[in-house]
Amino acid sequence: MNAVLVLIGLILYVASFAYRLARYVALLSEIFPNKMRGVMISIVGTWNSVVSFSVATIFPKELEVIGQPILSYLCFLGFLTLLLS
Secondary structure (H helix, E strand, C coil), X not given: CCHHHHHHHHHHHHHHHHHHHHHXXXXXXXXXXXXXXXXXXXXXXXXXXXXXXXXXXXXXXXXXXXXXXXXXHHHHHHHHHHHHC
8 A cells, every 4th residue: 555645545534524523523512401411422422432443443344345446436525525515
């Protein structure tokens, strides 16, 4: 694998997360009522960790099955979707 492409992909992933999804994580304390806030933020944080672990675990298998060019194309489409939404 080309190390420069991996680095660029990682930078784009972090940038797109910070641009779109990170603001929703910051708003979690405002979404839930005061009585349920502690429990719900714990549930959301746990779910976020489970999904992140799943993505990190499944990615190498996806890369083997789908192949790098197709997976790169799908990731680029996801990145464009985030930017355009």
